[in-house]
Amino acid sequence: MSIINYASREIQFKIVYYGPALCGKTTNLAYIHQRINPENRGDLVSLATAADRTLFFDFLPLNAVVIKGFVTKFQLYTVPGQVIYNATRQLVLRSVDGVIFVADSQWEKMEENVESFKNLEDNLAKQNISIDEIPYVLQYNKRDLDNIAPVNYLEYVLNNRKRRVQSFEVISSTGQNVFASLNAVSQILLHKFSKQSDVPKTPPAPVVIPVEPPARQKQNASV
Amino acid sequence: MNAIPCLTIEDVANLDGILGAFLAKAEADLTVVIDRGGNVISQFGDMTVMDVTIIAALAAGSFAATKELARRIGEVEFNALYHQGNGNHIFMNSVDDDTIMITVFGRRTTVGLVRFHSSSTAQKVAELLKALSSGGHGFSFDASDVTATPVFADQ
Numbered sequence: 001m002s003i004i005n006y007a008s009r010e011i012q013f014k015i016v017y018y019g020p021a022l023c024g025k026t027t028n029l030a031y032i033h034q035r036i037n038p039e040n041r042g043d044l045v046s047l048a049t050a051a052d053r054t055l056f057f058d059f060l061p062l063n064a065v066v067i068k069g070f071v072t073k074f075q076l077y078t079v080p081g082q083v084i085y086n087a088t089r090q091l092v093l094r095s096v097d098g099v100i101f102v103a104d105s106q107w108e109k110m111e112e113n114v115e116s117f118k119n120l121e122d123n124l125a126k127q128n129i130s131i132d133e134i135p136y137v138l139q140y141n142k143r144d145l146d147n148i149a150p151v152n153y154l155e156y157v158l159n160n161r162k163r164r165v166q167s168f169e170v171i172s173s174t175g176q177n178v179f180a181s182l183n184a185v186s187q188i189l190l191h192k193f194s195k196q197s198d199v200p201k202t203p204p205a206p207v208v209i210p211v212e213p214p215a216r217q218k219q220n221a222s223v
Numbered sequence: 224m225n226a227i228p229c230l231t232i233e234d235v236a237n238l239d240g241i242l243g244a245f246l247a248k249a250e251a252d253l254t255v256v257i258d259r260g261g262n263v264i265s266q267f268g269d270m271t272v273m274d275v276t277i278i279a280a281l282a283a284g285s286f287a288a289t290k291e292l293a294r295r296i297g298e299v300e301f302n303a304l305y306h307q308g309n310g311n312h313i314f315m316n317s318v319d320d321d322t323i324m325i326t327v328f329g330r331r332t333t334v335g336l337v338r339f340h341s342s343s344t345a346q347k348v349a350e351l352l353k354a355l356s357s358g359g360h361g362f363s364f365d366a367s368d369v370t371a372t373p374v375f376a377d378q
Contacts (some may be wrong), residue, residue: 003229006229006231006232007230014260036375037378040375043274047284059261059281061274061277064375065370066369066370066374067369069368070364074374077280087291091288092284094260094261094283095258095261178377179373179376182374183373183375187373190369190374191369194365
């Protein structure tokens with residue numbers, strides 16, 4: 001949990017991009033860093049291996065004036081997706097305020113998506129945070145590839161919960177819906193702390209979650 | 224509704240007083256109090272030469288990363304860390320279970336002096352933060368105060 005500083009009139013929020021290895025978390029941050037007004041951002045810091053795999057985390061600080069009279073600082077982090085780095089993911093999740101879960105839409109990554117989401121739940125639980133309480137949205141990334149699961153399949157697998165959250169079809173390499181998902185989680189986060197508790201209503205679900213898992217077949221177009 | 228823990232102007236002035244006195248005694252350049260998630264709680268000193276937000280994020284990571292190393296030799300964690308450069312150095316010490324203090328210093332002083340004064344400073348900061356958490360300061364705002372939609376724009 002962040003602290004608000006009344007003297008400097010600053011509020012800080014921490015948003016973490018979570019997901020399996022090579023799903024596009026760092027690409028999200030690189031796109032935001034490249035496209036956002038330079039006055040509103042700091043440097044993108046990447047602690048990566050020589051092969052550009054995230055070793056510790058990526059970090060991008062952003063500033064915005066979204067609450068009257070306060071500078072709101074959003075600190076974007078990614079976690080290392082590789083399974084062996086779970087201790088690091090726990091460290092990065094410390095004091096998290098919001099999460100963007102990045103799923104890889106490719107069929108062969110489905111198991112890794114589910115494992116990573118379960119891992120997120122477990123690591124949040126270790127901080128006494130419930131996945132049902134923390135603001136989060138889902139990204140279905142790599143929608144430009146051929147071997148991808150339809151959106152209703154991804155919804156069935158990852159968003160089939162009591163609280164259904166916003167989900168976005170994303171192509172992080174071209175930036176499609178990268179800002180939309182960041183804005184969505186930012187708004188949920190801001191409204192979580194507002195007096196009226198009026199969290200913006202989730203837009204109508206784009207797809208209906210089937211009762212049974214949809215047949216696993218190649219479908220290029222989302223349903 | 225959730226409330227954000229809040230530092231009032233008076234709290235910040237008290238913290239600045241403690242940190243300012245520490246900098247003067249230790250002859251250091253900058254000191255930053257952060258939570259272990261990398262958020263800046265308070266800062267004092269020359270902030271023109273570096274991005275404090277990034278220093279805080281990296282320092283929190285550095286501090287956390289050595290915890291496992293400490294456990295291997297039977298410690299819960301290292302209470303203090305020192306990164307030595309050629310001209311500028313960083314000293315970090317634990318304030319309490321949730322908070323770390325970072326001090327950046329140069330050739331004007333020594334690590335011994337910084338370490339000596341940071342210990343009592345950390346205690347004072349811990350007491351002040353403890354009073355804050357039990358004092359029930361909290362901040363929330365009106366939904367109408369949230370002005371910008373979308374928050375971030377793709378240029």
